[in-house]
Amino acid sequence: MKMKLTVLAAMAAAFGSVSAQEVVKIGHVGPTSGAIAHLGKDNENGARLAIEELNAKGVKIGGKAVKFELVAEDDAADPKQATAAAQKLVDSKVNGVIGHLNSGTTIPASKIYSDAGIPQISPSSTNPKYTRQGYKTAFRVVADDVHLGGTLGRYAVNQLKGKSVAVIDDRTAYGQGVANEFEKAVKAAGATIVGREFTSDKATDFMAILTTLKGKKPDVVFFGGMDSVGGPMLKQMKSLGINAKFMGGDGICTAELPKLAGDAMADGQVVCAEAGGVEGDQKKAAADFGVRFQKRFNDDVKLYAPYVYDAVNVMVDAMVRAGSAQPSKYLPELAKTKAFGGVMGPISFDEKGDIKNGALTLYTYKGGKRDAIAVIR
Numbered sequence: 001m002k003m004k005l006t007v008l009a010a011m012a013a014a015f016g017s018v019s020a021q022e023v024v025k026i027g028h029v030g031p032t033s034g035a036i037a038h039l040g041k042d043n044e045n046g047a048r049l050a051i052e053e054l055n056a057k058g059v060k061i062g063g064k065a066v067k068f069e070l071v072a073e074d075d076a077a078d079p080k081q082a083t084a085a086a087q088k089l090v091d092s093k094v095n096g097v098i099g100h101l102n103s104g105t106t107i108p109a110s111k112i113y114s115d116a117g118i119p120q121i122s123p124s125s126t127n128p129k130y131t132r133q134g135y136k137t138a139f140r141v142v143a144d145d146v147h148l149g150g151t152l153g154r155y156a157v158n159q160l161k162g163k164s165v166a167v168i169d170d171r172t173a174y175g176q177g178v179a180n181e182f183e184k185a186v187k188a189a190g191a192t193i194v195g196r197e198f199t200s201d202k203a204t205d206f207m208a209i210l211t212t213l214k215g216k217k218p219d220v221v222f223f224g225g226m227d228s229v230g231g232p233m234l235k236q237m238k239s240l241g242i243n244a245k246f247m248g249g250d251g252i253c254t255a256e257l258p259k260l261a262g263d264a265m266a267d268g269q270v271v272c273a274e275a276g277g278v279e280g281d282q283k284k285a286a287a288d289f290g291v292r293f294q295k296r297f298n299d300d301v302k303l304y305a306p307y308v309y310d311a312v313n314v315m316v317d318a319m320v321r322a323g324s325a326q327p328s329k330y331l332p333e334l335a336k337t338k339a340f341g342g343v344m345g346p347i348s349f350d351e352k353g354d355i356k357n358g359a360l361t362l363y364t365y366k367g368g369k370r371d372a373i374a375v376i377r
Contacts, residue, residue, distance in 0.1 A: 046305030103127035143358030153185025179224030231260020277361030310342035
């Protein structure tokens with residue numbers, strides 16, 4: 001009897017191993033609760049659509065048909081919750097991770113994935129530190145804050161003719177990082193920073209800092225943070241009679257900003273930049289993705305979903321090229337990715353894991369809708 005049980009146990013273990021090889025788990029982490037849950041859900045839906053389409057195609061890895069499974073976690077845009085979510089994914093033995101959304105959550109989580117040897121692709125984190133820690137497992141598919149903040153700073157001075165500029169950040173890794181790069185570029189372009197203030201990513205009252213800045217008569221107010229704070233800030237700027245141009249990075253560059261700002265946002269008042277963007281023939285692929293996304297989720301793309309979609313697909317492409325979904329085997333192939341055809345453009349990684357020649361799109365708003373100004377590389 002003992003021998004039979006031993007044989008059965010061995011058979012069960014063998015079948016379990018086969019089953020584990022046939023299911024490829026892809027983790028996704030984003031803030032699906034809290035103030036920017038609309039962006040977190042947007043990201044998660046981008047991953048879900050990619051995985052559903054891959055399963056419909058019947059992808060084979062190493063000659064074997066596989067089924068992809070999405071393992072989704074919520075980090076609520078909180079660094080502590082992010083590391084807990086990361087450890088949970090590691091314990092679940094995911095084959096790779098897409099996320100996190102915020103730089104402030106991506107950076108601490110990246111050490112956990114690195115220690116476990118699990119590849120991580122962020123679709124939206126822009127703080128340069130993320131890919132400069134020396135982790136071979138860290139990648140991103142959007143341009144970083146050096147490019148984003150610097151471009152906005154030069155635009156504020158050279159195109160908007162800003163001479164006196166105020167800067168506010170939300171003290172997150174993302175908000176402070178992009179604000180720092182913006183400030184450097186403004187100074188280098190010859191304008192004056194008349195004030196540097198800070199708030200938090202959960203604040204709702206900005207009257208004290210805005211009153212201080214009003215007395216300095218800025219031509220431009222830059223905010224490093226997310227739309228959930230930027231919208232109410234615009235309302236309070238209007239109530240104080242501050243008519244300055246309002247600028248920010250991809251955190252405020254969303255379809256939700258006009259709703260959050262209400263009637264406080266004048267046409268052309270806001271200028272923002274999104275890390276990414278398409279031009280020429282690529283516009284059709286991006287538009288087609290938007291149609292599929294809307295049909296599947298009965299909702300429009302908010303911001304980062306197409307980059308999440310591309311991140312999932314480029315990770316799976318590396319698995320197919322490696323003939324294995326085992327992290328240690330496909331990681332070298334992921335690093336060697338050259339000109340992968342994403343819906344948001346070709347993806348190649350440099351030696352740090354950053355996207356090469358990452359695009360940046362400048363937008364303004366007219367009639368409550370985003371209006372692209374230019375795509376910059």
